[in-house]
Amino acid sequence: MIEIRDLVKAYDDSIVVDGVSLQIAAGGVTSIIGPNGAGKSTLLSMVSRLVAMDRGSVTVDGLDVTTTPGDVLARRLSVLRQDNHITTRLTVRDLVAFGRYPYSKGRPTVEDARHIDGALSFLDLGDLADRFLDELSGGQRQRAFVAMVLCQDTDYMLFDEPLNNLDIRHAVSMMRLLRRAARELGKTVVVVLHDINVASCFCDHIVAMKAARIAAQGTPEEIIEQTILSDIYEVPIRVHEIDGQRITTYYR
Amino acid sequence: MSRKRRTPDPAFVLAVLAVLATVAIVAFMTLGARGNWDFVLAFRGRKLLALILVAYAISVSTVLFQTVTGNRILTPSIMGFDALFALIQTVLIFVLGSAAVSALDPRPLFAFEAAVMTTFCVLLYRWLFSGATRSLHLMLLVGIVFGVFFRSFSNFLQRIIDPNEFVVLQDRLFASFNTVDTSLLGLSAGTIAIASLVGWRMRHTFDVLALGRETAINLGVDHRRTVTIILLLVAVLVSVSTALVGPVTFFGLLVANLAYMVMPTHRHAWLLPASALIAITCLVGGQVILEHVFGFATALSIIIEFVGGIVFILLILKGAAR
Numbered sequence: 001m002i003e004i005r006d007l008v009k010a011y012d013d014s015i016v017v018d019g020v021s022l023q024i025a026a027g028g029v030t031s032i033i034g035p036n037g038a039g040k041s042t043l044l045s046m047v048s049r050l051v052a053m054d055r056g057s058v059t060v061d062g063l064d065v066t067t068t069p070g071d072v073l074a075r076r077l078s079v080l081r082q083d084n085h086i087t088t089r090l091t092v093r094d095l096v097a098f099g100r101y102p103y104s105k106g107r108p109t110v111e112d113a114r115h116i117d118g119a120l121s122f123l124d125l126g127d128l129a130d131r132f133l134d135e136l137s138g139g140q141r142q143r144a145f146v147a148m149v150l151c152q153d154t155d156y157m158l159f160d161e162p163l164n165n166l167d168i169r170h171a172v173s174m175m176r177l178l179r180r181a182a183r184e185l186g187k188t189v190v191v192v193l194h195d196i197n198v199a200s201c202f203c204d205h206i207v208a209m210k211a212a213r214i215a216a217q218g219t220p221e222e223i224i225e226q227t228i229l230s231d232i233y234e235v236p237i238r239v240h241e242i243d244g245q246r247i248t249t250y251y252r
Numbered sequence: 253m254s255r256k257r258r259t260p261d262p263a264f265v266l267a268v269l270a271v272l273a274t275v276a277i278v279a280f281m282t283l284g285a286r287g288n289w290d291f292v293l294a295f296r297g298r299k300l301l302a303l304i305l306v307a308y309a310i311s312v313s314t315v316l317f318q319t320v321t322g323n324r325i326l327t328p329s330i331m332g333f334d335a336l337f338a339l340i341q342t343v344l345i346f347v348l349g350s351a352a353v354s355a356l357d358p359r360p361l362f363a364f365e366a367a368v369m370t371t372f373c374v375l376l377y378r379w380l381f382s383g384a385t386r387s388l389h390l391m392l393l394v395g396i397v398f399g400v401f402f403r404s405f406s407n408f409l410q411r412i413i414d415p416n417e418f419v420v421l422q423d424r425l426f427a428s429f430n431t432v433d434t435s436l437l438g439l440s441a442g443t444i445a446i447a448s449l450v451g452w453r454m455r456h457t458f459d460v461l462a463l464g465r466e467t468a469i470n471l472g473v474d475h476r477r478t479v480t481i482i483l484l485l486v487a488v489l490v491s492v493s494t495a496l497v498g499p500v501t502f503f504g505l506l507v508a509n510l511a512y513m514v515m516p517t518h519r520h521a522w523l524l525p526a527s528a529l530i531a532i533t534c535l536v537g538g539q540v541i542l543e544h545v546f547g548f549a550t551a552l553s554i555i556i557e558f559v560g561g562i563v564f565i566l567l568i569l570k571g572a573a574r
Contacts, residue, residue, distance in 0.1 A: 048469075048470065050465075050466050050470075070469065071472030073472065074471055075472070079470050084464070086464060087322050088518040089512075094518060098463060101460055101471045101472070106455075106457075106459065107456070149470075152471070
């Protein structure tokens with residue numbers, strides 16, 4: 001379980017995350033939604049120790065993220081940010097192999113090779129394994145990064161807008177994949193999402209943020225609801241039941 | 253896109269580079285040697301050792317600096333390291349006078365210079381990373397501004413210094429591979445050996461660090477601590493090379509990028525030795541050409557800066573086209 005207590009982050013005068021307390025249960029796919037500037041990414045960055053918090057605490061299965069040594073935490077929790085720019089020329093396999101660094105510290109074992117092959121095949125990257133990252137399309141590269149995170153084999157996997165730059169087909173397959181990781185491998189997946197329909201159709205739990213605070217949280221049935229969403233996004237949003245899925249429209 | 257990937261073995265590439273470096277070294281030691289071999293070998297050996305130390309220090313410090321910054325057209329000199337060196341020299345001669353500075357034992361002077369440069373690096377780094385903004389690019393910008401400040405202040409002192417003193421100072425500030433200060437060789441070799449030992453133990457961490465801050469932290473690297481150690485290593489290595497021959501700007505850029513080009517791997521365990529061997533080949537080979545083709549008509553640093561500057565422009569143009 002990820003336990004967030006009274007988390008605060010401010011840049012100069014603007015408060016980005018304002019006293020957020022939240023518990024994310026182990027297992028399943030949890031999404032964090034909300035308008036731009038609501039503090040979603042900052043919250044995720046603090047949970048994954050990429051950004052230092054001003055106040056409050058975060059524990060992952062009882063491990064405090066600020067005091068636990070980085071390599072211990074790297075075996076429990078992994079994070080993938082939106083823009084991953086790498087200057088070195090790496091093949092897909094090289095990149096995925098880095099996921100084993102917390103375990104092997106640069107000296108890969110047979111066990112590590114097994115994990116690398118497993119992650120490559122889970123993301124259907126077998127044919128691309130020896131291609132260089134700069135020869136791949138945006139979607140393929142995104143998948144390679146997800147494979148690296150999967151190869152890290154942590155119980156908790158955090159993704160910051162993993163659907164950015166992906167077309168419909170790749171976005172859907174990415175979400176299916178994250179759901180599979182949660183169902184088949186028993187991972188706890190936390191994603192920051194912009195598309196509320198994706199959150200509605202793929203997630204087990206939704207956390208909605210607005211103006212640096214948590215506005216609402218619950219199951220998709222509870223959150224994907226006209227008054228709640230209209231209030232959060234400050235536009236009239238209508239919810240329709242289509243093929244057993246809750247779909248929102250907000251174009252009028 | 254079924255382009256066959258031609259991957260030469262890194263060990264093979266490294267062996268070729270080692271052979272090239274050996275050829276350059278043998279040529280340097282034996283070409284045009286006349287007279288007593290004991291004298292020739294001892295005399296040239298000292299010069300060779302200095303060239304090798306400088307080549308090693310510049311190449312390794314540049315590769316590490318580029319790994320930390322995630323940028324392949326930066327060199328440590330952008331942080332104002334060599335400008336600080338020039339400033340120290342200028343202030344010393346300005347305050348003490350050239351006669352007194354020349355009379356000083358170069359070893360404590362070297363230790364002093366290295367200490368000042370390392371302290372500068374740590375202060376700059378700590379100050380910028382302790383605040384709310386922990387941006388490497390901000391640190392580089394501040395480094396550039398400091399560099400300009402150091403250079404301007406040196407220039408100012410050089411304007412008002414005694415003209416005779418200025419001539420002595422100018423001589424000390426020009427990168428020269430002919431007038432290497434051989435009394436510093438032992439100390440430099442020792443310093444470099446310690447820095448290398450620290451660096452070699454961290455070689456796998458360098459690979460992870462090259463993925464960028466966020467990915468490195470995700471993979472469990474203590475980013476702040478590791479970057480501090482690397483910048484310290486860079487400061488020490490730059491102090492050694494500048495103290496031995498003076499500031500060389502583009503040489504590191506040249507050899508580091510050549511190493512990335514020829515080495516079919518991202519691993520620093522291969523990249524660092526490769527860049528060092530390329531640097532030795534260029535520096536020692538260049539010195540041979542200088543001595544036997546140009547007959548000392550020019551300075552090696554001028555040739556290096558010329559070639560390095562062209563590579564720099566090419567890299568920028570390539571980056572713009574991408």
